[in-house]
Structure formats: structure tokens, C-alpha cells
Amino acid sequence: MQAARIVQVSVQDVRFPTSREQHGSDAMHTDPDYSVAYVVIDTDSDLRGFGLTFTVGKGTEIVVCAVQALSALVVGKTLQEIVSDFRGFYRLLTSDGQMRWVGPEKGVIQLATAAVLNAVWDMWARAEGKPVWKLLVDMDPKQLISCIDFRYITDALTEKEALEILLEAQEGKKKREEQMLREGYPAYTTSCAWLGYSDQQLQELCSEALAEGWTKFKVKVGADLQDDIRRCRLIRQMIGPNNMLMIDANQRWDVGEAVEWVTRLSEFRPLWIEEPTSPDDILGHAAISKALAPLHIGVATGEQCQNRVMFKQFLQASALQFVQIDSCRVGSINENLAILLMACKFKVPVCPHAGGVGLCELVQHLILFDYICVSASLDNRMCEYVNHLHEHFKSPTVIRNAHYMPPQDPGYSTEMLEDSVEKHQFPQGEVWKKIPQ
Structure with missing residues (x-):
């Protein structure tokens, strides 16, 4: 070095x-x-x-x-x-x-x-x-553990348990890495249905995405119930009955309001409701999760969850069914390693938040590492993709057949074009x- x-x-x-x-x-x-x-x-x-x-x-x-x-x-x-x-x-x-x-x-x-x-x-x-994902994949499990601050989370995950998870995942690791290089990691798109888009724009973007092979779609909700019903119906008609739909309220509702609103939207069979209430309200998320379980709608959150301690409590309280790590909200890879390992212990799938500027470039490294070295599973797992602003990076995200293809350039894919x-x-x-x- x-x-x-x-x-x-x-x-x-x-x-x-x-x-x-x-x-x-x-x-x-x-x-x-x-x-x-x-x-x-x-x-x-x-x-x-x-x-x-x-x-x-x-x-x-x-x-x-x-x-x-x-x-x-x-x-x-x-x-x-x-x-x-x-x-x-x-x-x-x-x-x-x-x-x-x-x-x-x-x-x-x-x-x-x-x-x-x-x-x-x-x-x-x-x-x-090496690209960051490969740096992590090639790292000795004990060295990975040494990057993590376990303070405040040992009641949910000890260093010994974390090491055991990593050692257990060594089996089949090479095959999973080869699979990712060949096939990539499954993605879903949020680019079709921002809340401010017109119906015509939504329909055109959905048609384009379907033609490109996308099968998983997320739509923004939460401003107006009747408008949400209309837009969810429109996008469900566009993508058909067998493709996957998720809905995202971006923290708009109180707890009771969230349950009532999502119940009204349940006819469109969303896999999850994302950020239904305050990102800090762990018990509120738990109440929503319990209320929506009979409807087979999960709760996803994490893009504004501030640290590993909150993720620990979300997991302990069964307050989410999908963990959404973010590459910038918490303390970089060091803290996300802890969150990935806790999610694995609690058997909750990780479906990262991405989009924005550079978030897709960053988080692709973490999901590749998670599959290859931690979870060893793709069940109910996918990573968000938004098709904006990648042209400003020297090593932009590569999507093929609605999958993230592993980056090859050394680094974390974060260098922007000077211009x-x-x-x-x-x-x-x-x-x-x-x-x-």
C-alpha cells in the first residue's frame, strides 16, 4: 500500500x-x-x-x-x-x-x-x-470486522456473531461473484412516476421502461388519496398484473393515516410502502407493519435512518420488512457493514435506496458485497435505480437488462467530471x- x-x-x-x-x-x-x-x-x-x-x-x-x-x-x-x-x-x-x-x-x-x-x-x-466492491469481497473477514464500530449494537450483534456470518458466507462466494459479473444485481426503477410528472409522462416512461426490460416499478404517493388511486391504477394497468409495484410516501403520514391510506391502495398489490411516517418513529413503523401484515404489504425504510443504532431498533422491533441502506445518510461503508450484518442476522432483506446524484454509483458496491459475502441470497432483494445525472461521473453506473453490472474501474465510482x-x-x-x- x-x-x-x-x-x-x-x-x-x-x-x-x-x-x-x-x-x-x-x-x-x-x-x-x-x-x-x-x-x-x-x-x-x-x-x-x-x-x-x-x-x-x-x-x-x-x-x-x-x-x-x-x-x-x-x-x-x-x-x-x-x-x-x-x-x-x-x-x-x-x-x-x-x-x-x-x-x-x-x-x-x-x-x-x-x-x-x-x-x-x-x-x-x-x-x-480495485473497485470498492472487489476490495471488500477480497478482504479477510477479520479485517472487515475491524472496520466496524460495534459500540451501541452488541445487544443485537456481537463481533463474534458478525464474524460467524462472514465465515459462513465464504462457502459459494466465488460462484456468487462469477454470477454477479455475468448477470448483475437486480434493480427496480423509480424514474417513471415522480409525483410531479403528468399522466402522459408517466405512461410514456413506463412504456419505455417495459421495452427496456424493467419488471419492478416504484410510484410516489402521499399528497392526495384520490390522485394516488388514479395514478396507481394507471401504472398497474401499464405494467400488468405480474410485474412488481412498490409505493413510497416519503414520510408524509401519521401512523393511523398511513394504515388507512395504504389499505385503500392495497388493491394495486404493492410489495411495500416506503417511509410511511417519520423516519425516526420506530414504534410507529412497527404498528404500521403489524396492521398491514394481513394485506401482505411490507414496510420499507432507511434512506433517512441516521445510524446503526436506529437500524438495530427497527430490526429488534420488527418495524420493517425491507432494510433500505443509503450510502451517504450513515457513516459510509464502515457503518453500512454493521447494518448489512444485522439485517442478515434478523433475516430481513436489504433493498438499498439510490438515485439522486451518485447514490447509484456508490450503493452498487454495497449490494454486490452483501450478496457475495453476507446474505448469499437474492430473495426479495433489489436495488433502486434512477436514470438521472449519471453522465456527470467518470465511471457511471452500467445497467443491463434491469440489473446493475459490477463496476470495473478502481475506486468507489465517485469521481465527477471536472467540467x-x-x-x-x-x-x-x-x-x-x-x-x-
Whole structure:
């Protein structure tokens, strides 16, 4: 491994005006401008690391400030120092005696932590000449365990149990890796049915997706019940009775309202209702899960679940039937490893949240690792895909036959095109100078 010493952590506010065409619109986020706090780590060699955390416009500047605050804990360290005690480095970032107060391990500071750590993982994979998923797959189980902070979760998963899961999954690992390289990982699309899209747009996009081989579709709901019934009926008619449908309320409802609303939509046979209520309401999700079980509709959540402790409680309370990890909401790969292992122990399938800017590029590495080295199962498992903004990355996501194909370039697929970054910097970039503020 290169003895590269980190000399600078830079961060830029990069935003895309997606709200102008209603891309990404849902019941709670009606006008998102897909954005990132984009981090570049420079070393005293030619080795660099690229990371990001996703936002939806306003507030990205706050994440940028948090990254700048964390950078003092990173500059001066070598890559070898970090990865030889990755658990310690993770705890250093999340447990600074003063900055911890504005978390801890949640909110803006956790988004910033994810951006920095995503860049570190990208740099490590580049140093090894591997894509991140392959770096993880080739790693010794004990080394994987050493990257995880088990503090606060040992009542649900001990280090010994986590190691046993990884060791058990060694059997058949090579065949599963070959399968992924050959077939890819199953995906579903959210791109057809954003809440702000017209019926005509929805129909056209569904037709295109069906022609491309998509069989799993998600539709945004939650703003108006009668409109939801009409749109769900329309999309069910478009995709037919045998293709899969999911619905997503993006935290719009109270608990009782969620049960009542989803019951009205049950005729369209959704596999799950996603984020039916506050992302912090674990017992509320448990009540919704129990109420919807007779309808065979599961509850999915996690894209705004803030840390491994909350995921632990969701699993302990049987409050979700689908775990939705996010590559930027929690503390990067380190924390997602813990969540993947807990989900495996509790036998709950992982179906990651993706889309936005760079989320598909990032999370594809985690699902490949999960299947090859942890869960060894594709039952009820799929990863979200949104077809926006991939053209701004040097190693964009590759979809074939509605499957994520394993990335081949070294790193975490997070490096953006310099021209894209320059044009979309907020507020001084060329794109934003043309838009009235």
C-alpha cells in the first residue's frame, strides 16, 4: 500500500436544477435540486480520493461547512494509518469531544462524515487497484470486522456473531461473484412516476421502461388519496398484473393515516410502502407493519435512518420488512457493514435506496458485497435505480437488462467530471448564473 500522506481535504457545493422538470419530486420534497457536497482528498503522491454526500439543494452549504470542520481530523494522516485501524479512525471522526455535540452520528455532521469516509474508501480502493466492491469481497473477514464500530449494537450483534456470518458466507462466494459479473444485481426503477410528472409522462416512461426490460416499478404517493388511486391504477394497468409495484410516501403520514391510506391502495398489490411516517418513529413503523401484515404489504425504510443504532431498533422491533441502506445518510461503508450484518442476522432483506446524484454509483458496491459475502441470497432483494445525472461521473453506473453490472474501474465510482463540477458549483457556476435566485 502506498505510504501516501493526506495534505488537503477540499469540498465543493455542486447542485443540479432538477426541480425545474420535477425530477425527484415526492409528497414531502416537492422541488428538489439534486446536489452533493463533493469531497476530494489530496495526498503528497499522485493518489487521490473522491467522495460525496447527497442533498436536495438548500442546506448543502451547511454540509460543506461540516466537512471543513472534520477535515482537521484527516489532514496529516497516511492511508496506511487510517486503514490499519479503521474502527479507530471512524470513532475519531464521530466522537470528537466537541463536534460530537452537533450529532452525535446523525444529521448534517453524519452526512459530512459519510462524504469524507466515502473519499477515504475510494482512495483505498484506488491504491489497491480495485473497485470498492472487489476490495471488500477480497478482504479477510477479520479485517472487515475491524472496520466496524460495534459500540451501541452488541445487544443485537456481537463481533463474534458478525464474524460467524462472514465465515459462513465464504462457502459459494466465488460462484456468487462469477454470477454477479455475468448477470448483475437486480434493480427496480423509480424514474417513471415522480409525483410531479403528468399522466402522459408517466405512461410514456413506463412504456419505455417495459421495452427496456424493467419488471419492478416504484410510484410516489402521499399528497392526495384520490390522485394516488388514479395514478396507481394507471401504472398497474401499464405494467400488468405480474410485474412488481412498490409505493413510497416519503414520510408524509401519521401512523393511523398511513394504515388507512395504504389499505385503500392495497388493491394495486404493492410489495411495500416506503417511509410511511417519520423516519425516526420506530414504534410507529412497527404498528404500521403489524396492521398491514394481513394485506401482505411490507414496510420499507432507511434512506433517512441516521445510524446503526436506529437500524438495530427497527430490526429488534420488527418495524420493517425491507432494510433500505443509503450510502451517504450513515457513516459510509464502515457503518453500512454493521447494518448489512444485522439485517442478515434478523433475516430481513436489504433493498438499498439510490438515485439522486451518485447514490447509484456508490450503493452498487454495497449490494454486490452483501450478496457475495453476507446474505448469499437474492430473495426479495433489489436495488433502486434512477436514470438521472449519471453522465456527470467518470465511471457511471452500467445497467443491463434491469440489473446493475459490477463496476470495473478502481475506486468507489465517485469521481465527477471536472467540467460538470465547475459548471454546477453553487452559486458561481455557469448553470446557476443563468437561473434567477
